[in-house]
Amino acid sequence: MNTVPISVQRWGAIAAGQALLSVAAGAFGAHGLKAMVSEQALQWWQTACQYLMYHSLASLFVVVLMVVGLRCFWTVRLFTLGNALFAGSLMVMTLTDMRVLGAITPIGGLMYLLGWALLIKSFLSWNKKVVN
Numbered sequence: 328m329n330t331v332p333i334s335v336q337r338w339g340a341i342a343a344g345q346a347l348l349s350v351a352a353g354a355f356g357a358h359g360l361k362a363m364v365s366e367q368a369l370q371w372w373q374t375a376c377q378y379l380m381y382h383s384l385a386s387l388f389v390v391v392l393m394v395v396g397l398r399c400f401w402t403v404r405l406f407t408l409g410n411a412l413f414a415g416s417l418m419v420m421t422l423t424d425m426r427v428l429g430a431i432t433p434i435g436g437l438m439y440l441l442g443w444a445l446l447i448k449s450f451l452s453w454n455k456k457v458v459n
Contacts, residue, residue: 335393338403342386345410349380352418360421368421375417382406382439389446399449405442409435 353376360372389403413435420428 331394334400335390338393338400338407339387339390341407342383342390342403345386345407346380346383349376349383349414352376352379364421364424368424371417372421375414375421378439379410379414382410382442385442392449397449397453399446402442402446402449405438405445409438409442411435412438 352372356369356372356376360369364372383406386403386406389399389406392399393403412431416428416431416435420426420432
């Protein structure tokens with residue numbers, strides 16, 4: 328029986344946890360924030376939740392790829408960092424109206440882009456034999 332490395336298990340749990348957070352945050356935004364923040368702030372929150380979910384699911388996909396042998400640990404790390412910086416800054420900005428945090432948001436976007444670029448590189452350099 329093959330076992331999955333603990334690092335892969337951890338990253339899978341982190342990715343699933345981020346997806347759970349996205350759903351909970353989305354529900355909070357839809358039901359709890361409407362009366363508390365401006366329409367612009369609600370849009371920031373929605374954008375944060377969407378990107379958080381997109382990259383949580385992408386991270387889960389990358390974890391599955393790691394199980395089958397694709398070397399892409401940095402991709403899931405960059406997606407996680409992107410979630411913290413991009414979605415996190417938008418969420419904190421929504422709750423506090425500290426617009427200066429908007430300067431952090433593009434850094435998170437850059438982490439997303441780097442993660443996708445590394446995933447492309449991982450696919451192009453994958454040497455694992457595939458049985459047809």
